Amino acid sequence: MRAPDVNPSFPPTAPVGKLAVHAKNISLTFETSDGEVQALSGVNLDVAEGDFVSFIGPSGCGKTTLLRVIADLEQPTSGTILINGVSPETARLQRHYGYVFQAPALYPWRTIERNIALPLEIMGIGAVERAKRVKDYIALVNLSGFERKYPWQLSGGMQQRASIARALSFEPALLLMDEPFGALDEIVRDHLNEQLLRLWNQTRKTVVFVTHSIPEAVFLSSKIVVMSPRPGRIIDVIHSDFPRDRTLEIRETPEFLKIAQRVRSGLRSGHSYDE
Amino acid sequence: MSISAISPARPAAIRWHPAVVRSAPVIVIVAAIIVIWYVAAILMNRNIVRDAFERDGTSYTTGELIAGTLKAERPLLPAPHQIVATFADDVFGWPVTSPRSLVYHSWVTLSATFLGFLLGASFGIVLAVLIVHIRSLQKSLLPWIICSQMVPILAVAPIVIVVLGSIGLRGLLPKAIISAYLCFFPVTIGVVKGLNSPDPIQRDLMHTWSATPSQIFWKLRWPSSVPFLFTSLKVSITISLIGAIVAELPTGAQAGIGARLLAGSYYGQTVQIWAALVAGSILAVGLIGLVSLVEKWVGQTMGVRP
Numbered sequence: 001m002r003a004p005d006v007n008p009s010f011p012p013t014a015p016v017g018k019l020a021v022h023a024k025n026i027s028l029t030f031e032t033s034d035g036e037v038q039a040l041s042g043v044n045l046d047v048a049e050g051d052f053v054s055f056i057g058p059s060g061c062g063k064t065t066l067l068r069v070i071a072d073l074e075q076p077t078s079g080t081i082l083i084n085g086v087s088p089e090t091a092r093l094q095r096h097y098g099y100v101f102q103a104p105a106l107y108p109w110r111t112i113e114r115n116i117a118l119p120l121e122i123m124g125i126g127a128v129e130r131a132k133r134v135k136d137y138i139a140l141v142n143l144s145g146f147e148r149k150y151p152w153q154l155s156g157g158m159q160q161r162a163s164i165a166r167a168l169s170f171e172p173a174l175l176l177m178d179e180p181f182g183a184l185d186e187i188v189r190d191h192l193n194e195q196l197l198r199l200w201n202q203t204r205k206t207v208v209f210v211t212h213s214i215p216e217a218v219f220l221s222s223k224i225v226v227m228s229p230r231p232g233r234i235i236d237v238i239h240s241d242f243p244r245d246r247t248l249e250i251r252e253t254p255e256f257l258k259i260a261q262r263v264r265s266g267l268r269s270g271h272s273y274d275e
Numbered sequence: 276m277s278i279s280a281i282s283p284a285r286p287a288a289i290r291w292h293p294a295v296v297r298s299a300p301v302i303v304i305v306a307a308i309i310v311i312w313y314v315a316a317i318l319m320n321r322n323i324v325r326d327a328f329e330r331d332g333t334s335y336t337t338g339e340l341i342a343g344t345l346k347a348e349r350p351l352l353p354a355p356h357q358i359v360a361t362f363a364d365d366v367f368g369w370p371v372t373s374p375r376s377l378v379y380h381s382w383v384t385l386s387a388t389f390l391g392f393l394l395g396a397s398f399g400i401v402l403a404v405l406i407v408h409i410r411s412l413q414k415s416l417l418p419w420i421i422c423s424q425m426v427p428i429l430a431v432a433p434i435v436i437v438v439l440g441s442i443g444l445r446g447l448l449p450k451a452i453i454s455a456y457l458c459f460f461p462v463t464i465g466v467v468k469g470l471n472s473p474d475p476i477q478r479d480l481m482h483t484w485s486a487t488p489s490q491i492f493w494k495l496r497w498p499s500s501v502p503f504l505f506t507s508l509k510v511s512i513t514i515s516l517i518g519a520i521v522a523e524l525p526t527g528a529q530a531g532i533g534a535r536l537l538a539g540s541y542y543g544q545t546v547q548i549w550a551a552l553v554a555g556s557i558l559a560v561g562l563i564g565l566v567s568l569v570e571k572w573v574g575q576t577m578g579v580r581p
Binding site: 071072073092093095097098099101102103105107108109110111118119121122123150152170 | 474477482484485486494495498577578579
């Protein structure tokens with residue numbers, strides 16, 4: 001059973017500018033066996049189309065929960081949220097977003113190309129168009145030549161690239177990423193960060209990205225949302241205006257360090273460093 | 276420079292062929308079992324042979340006594356070579372359509388096993404799918420399924436045979452039904468586990484793509500359950516064979532390995548019982564091998580890591 005729409009009086013087709021995500025006063029409380037846990041408290045957030053927004057905060061600050069609310073994987077207890085002007089459920093049913101999880105979660109019995117084709121099969125896209133898209137997106141994530149391989153034959157980084165291609169294959173306007181590179185080593189992570197930026201620049205998609213790495217957030221984002229734990233709140237929203245085609249070298253610049261400093265002090269003010 | 280040039284010289288050790296190394300433990304165990312078997316045969320049969328000599332009033336040496344224990348017509352424990360000889364004669368000594376041929380009896384049991392396995396496995400899978408998809412069935416049906424396996428099959432088998440016989444069903448089908456009754460259970464349990472095995476992320480992905488329940492079943496749950504299914508099928512097919520043999524016992528069946536076992540025990544033909552037992556074991560090994568072969572083939576098409 002699906003929970004009823006968050007706020008039925010909120011017109012699902014209301015045009016709210018050019019906002020990919022418009023969240024107003026979102027709170028979410030989980031019922032657990034040891035009582036209620038407040039995961040989100042009074043979250044207000046606007047994500048403009050074409051933005052690269054990162055949620056950063058310590059574990060348990062509700063950043064993943066917020067992403068899951070956007071994806072209609074969780075229902076907020078109160079507040080209103082619109083994705084591209086419609087409710088999260090409508091957005092999900094109309095396939096507005098692709099979701100990349102922390103683990104690649106490729107289906108082990110499907111080859112890479114059939115994994116990428118899976119959402120297309122589910123959405124009823126014809127075989128010819130499917131083959132074309134699979135080919136294009138495999139090329140986009142630099143996996144050409146690995147079409148017929150099974151997931152276990154690929155490294156962790158390559159698997160995660162395949163899962164990004166899978167999320168992009170049905171061409172959603174919005175890409176939701178939940179610590180997609182969290183399980184990878186730093187060298188692979190740097191490399192994939194650069195590739196992701198190139199991809200964002202090429203496809204002009206809106207990306208919402210969850211991370212707990214300060215350099216990753218500052219390097220990737222056009223907007224950094226700093227969150228604090230228990231209950232999850234937004235402490236600071238930092239705009240950064242590095243060029244869209246930035247490279248890893250910007251991490252040595254004073255501007256980069258200044259933004260990283262502000263993220264860190266935001267985290268500190270949210271008691272993220274407390275024992 | 277080669278490695279041997281820098282490593283210190285070692286005393287030359289005997290190098291066994293890898294095949295020898297691999298099979299040596301098995302051969303040793305088999306040899307030990309055969310030796311123990313012969314000793315046991317001599318000890319267990321010696322009273323029968325001694326009584327026979329004394330009845331005839333002939334004198335005998337220890338050597339003659341031991342020789343007698345290994346070729347008695349109705350020994351308590353037949354010696355391995357007697358079983359092999361009888362088995363070979365029962366299998367190769369008669370045309371396969373003759374009721375004296377073990378091949379004929381094996382085929383009768385095998386056909387009931389196959390039909391029972393087919394019915395049982397299909398029923399088990401359908402039951403598992405229902406249990407996974409209809410929550411109320413899990414609570415209401417599962418206890419009954421578990422109870423069904425607690426009833427001793429030897430008690431149920433005659434009832435099933437009599438009831439089905441009274442409505443005119445005889446021969447293959449009642450045996451297959453008893454076999455199916457025994458073998459559906461591991462399939463149900465395994466497939467329920469398999470259908471629930473996809474991890475939360477894989478299910479969330481389906482949700483984000485707004486997949487329908489039938490798409491989730493065919494593209495995620497069913498393929499995930501395949502390894503569990505085959506593990507269950509391997510257990511299930513041997514149980515299915517046991518079910519078919521057990522079903523032949525209370526029916527007074529004229530043919531089948533069960534009938535052979537029963538006839539052997541009526542007439543004290545211990546060697547015949549053992550030969551039928553060997554036939555049953557070979558069938559079981561063959562059936563598991565068959566399922567493993569299909570499993571391997573399916574695994575290859577599903578990209579299982581070798």
